[in-house]
Amino acid sequence: MNLKELPKDSLPREKLLLKGAQSLSDAELLAIFLRTGCPGMNVLTLSDHLLKAFGSLRHLLSASEQSFCQHKGLGVAKYVQLQAFIEMTHRYLAETLERGEALTNPQHTKMFLLSMLRDRAREAFFVLFLDNQHRVIEYEVLFEGTIDAANVYPREVVKRALHHNACALILAHNHPSGIAEPSQADRHITRRLIDALSLVDIRVLDHFVVGDGEVVSFAERGWI
Template sequence: MGIKEWHPFDQPREKLIAFGASSLSDAELLAIFLRVGVKGKSAVTLAQDLLDEFGDLHSLLTAEQSYFCQAKGLGVAKYAQLRAVLEMSRRHFESGLKKGDTMNAPELSAQYFMQQIGHSQREQFGLMLLDQQHQMIAFEIVFWGTVNQASVHPRELVKLALKHNAAAAIITHNHPSGKPHPSQADRSITATIKEAFALVEVRLLDHIIVGDHGRWHSMAQAGEI
């Protein structure tokens, strides 16, 4: 039986319209993205097979292009479509913050950072600069690679803070395939950056580490700053 023969409220698109996107399972959401199935499988069945193959939705969305494209029912066109959807989501969230939202809670900062670097397979280090009201002035990816004293240069962060006349800052980096708990190197570089910012009267509010599967850790929330 094809999806069109299902009860309307069992069809993913109609269910979404009637009850909202949050009412759908991962497979149903993915089925809407796929639009069609393959011979002998509905879009929902194909979606569930793909989730089983990749492990979960996060792993599918962050898969390398070569791995993603070789899966049945996907391919280069779907990969391009997915990347476009993820980028639109990132820009949508970013544009809302630029309208003056205040970064006054670790949850809000973490959500933003997950949009920026949470899907990256490469470790990245970012700097968010804030004004006196803790509204975002700018966000930049400033370093790539392992976070340690050799790769992260506090002087460059201070230069950016002065350039934007920032009053406060939040730093972030990702652990692409691991837990978001800080290492000793993370703690050490955080202390060094905090001291460097203090010399120019910029407050380091937090260091948020983004892990895999949407997990994150706030060093400020944990009392580590």
Template sequence: MAITDWPKDERPREKLLQRGASALADAELLAIFLRTGVTGKSAVDLARELLQEHGGLSGLIAASRTQFCASHGLGDAKFVQLQAVVEMSRRYLAEELQQRPVFSSAAATRQFLAAQLRHEVREVFAVMYLDNQHQLLCYEPLFYGTIDGAAVYPREIARRALELHAAALIVAHNHPSGVAEPSDADIRITRRIREALGLLDMRLLDHCVVAGPEVISLAERGLL
């Protein structure tokens, strides 16, 4: 049955307008993005099939261009659209952090870091440089590694902080293994970075570890 034949209050677009986007299931949201189905399948049917094939929204978003376009009903145009949507959400979160102190919106900070790092297949070590009001000056990935780790150099972090006139920093990295628990190496590099910044009268506010949607704060764990 075509979506246009559904009761009006069950159609994804009308449902969103009446009840808000949060009321929609993943397949309904994806159906709105897809706009149309394929022969014999409505957009919602196709969306359900794609979510099952890719293991959910996260898997679909993380899919490479080749993987994405190999799915029935998808192609380069949809891949480009989806990547644009994801990037807009990242930039929206960055703007939120540039307008107010990061610790006045801890949830936005976590969402921002998860959006930036959760889909990386190799380890990425990134830095949030903050001004003296703890508002975001710049977010930069600095070091890249394999799935096992990344070489991190505190002097490079400090050098860039001086260039940006940063007063405080939050560092973050992902665990491609999917386990967010900080390792002993994570704790050691955190203390090295804190000591290097301390010599320059800069503060390390936190080190966050991202694994999928989970974000663990070393500061909250008392490990700074």
């Protein structure tokens, strides 16, 4: 069916303006991003086809350039647009974590960490450096490992914390398996980091483990 034959309030752009972006399906959101279809498929049909081919919207968004561009209706230009969109999303979530902002919303922190760590193929150890009022000074990925482990060195964490003149830290790392449940190794390295940082009067406020859509907080579990 040609899109012009659909009722106006069923067209993705018009529906968004009328009912809000949250009312759109994944296919409709993707259709707005793609803008046009390809021979034999209107943009909504193409969007539905691509979601089925990739398995989900998330898998499409995290696809490599090679995987993305091999599909009909996609190409380098669309891939570049998509990467720019993803980076804008990261920066939007990071705005309240910029220097001078106090961390007062744990849910926002979790959303930010999900956006930064969830889709990494390798385990990454992430640190938020905070001042004495728990305002963000800086954040960095300090260590990256294989698909299931990252070597974390307490001495390097202490060194970076002193470099930033931090008074407190929030730690985070991802589990590429998608399972956020902390391991005994996670608990062990957290204790080592707490002990090492306490020697220079720096507190560890929390350690988040990021899985597939879930974030586990050590502080909420009563482990810190």
